[in-house]
Amino acid sequence: MPSWTNWAGARCRTGAGPAWTPNPCEPREGEHTGPNPTDRAKPGSKPHLLIEATGLPLTCGVSAANVHDTHALRPLVRAVPAVRSRRGPRRLKPAKLHADKAYHSAAERAWIADRGIGVRIARPGVDSSERSGRHRYKVERTIAWLGGFRRLAQRWERKGSNFLAMLSIACILTCYRRLAKHSRDF
Numbered sequence: 001m002p003s004w005t006n007w008a009g010a011r012c013r014t015g016a017g018p019a020w021t022p023n024p025c026e027p028r029e030g031e032h033t034g035p036n037p038t039d040r041a042k043p044g045s046k047p048h049l050l051i052e053a054t055g056l057p058l059t060c061g062v063s064a065a066n067v068h069d070t071h072a073l074r075p076l077v078r079a080v081p082a083v084r085s086r087r088g089p090r091r092l093k094p095a096k097l098h099a100d101k102a103y104h105s106a107a108e109r110a111w112i113a114d115r116g117i118g119v120r121i122a123r124p125g126v127d128s129s130e131r132s133g134r135h136r137y138k139v140e141r142t143i144a145w146l147g148g149f150r151r152l153a154q155r156w157e158r159k160g161s162n163f164l165a166m167l168s169i170a171c172i173l174t175c176y177r178r179l180a181k182h183s184r185d186f
Helices: 004-009 070-078 106-114 129-147 160-185
Strands: 043-051 057-064 094-101 118-121
Touching: 004 106, 043 070, 043 129, 043 160, 057 070, 057 160, 070 106, 129 160
Parallel strands: 094 118
Antiparallel strands: 043 057
16 A cells, blocks of 8 residues: 655646656657757757857858857858959859858867968957957847747757758848848948
8 A cells, every 4th residue: 555655756737648768858869969069968959150240140050059160161261152342253162251260270260371362260269259249240230139039949840941941941031130120221
């Protein structure tokens, strides 16, 4: 016969379902997830953005939380669309690339320089974080704009392509809102 001490450690059952069901509010594992090194190894993913000078996102990407940021740099630079200018031919590449210390690698710096793009990536132990803050605030502001979308605050999609689609839609809406605001000002 069970005593009250046995009941204290038992889980409560609320219905005919199995004794244990997964919490529907937990983040799910899936594509582009990995153990987050800063959050007790919970599964997570990192969005990566490439923005233009005023903060409008040009391309975005997603990687697992445990993948080094340098692996995301080349696909982002390759994905930059051709930009139509008022005069002359379309620009196929940015003039200069600013990035934080997480994207620093000698191979990545050389690859970007070979493409004819100016490199301004902070070097660990050499460049101070105060100097790169002049340009970094634009990326931080864009990330804050994307943080306003609840769907991106916590990842719920199992498929990495669905999360990337949500991130792309958020970037599109951010561009639309920003350009609509500027068109009203003129």
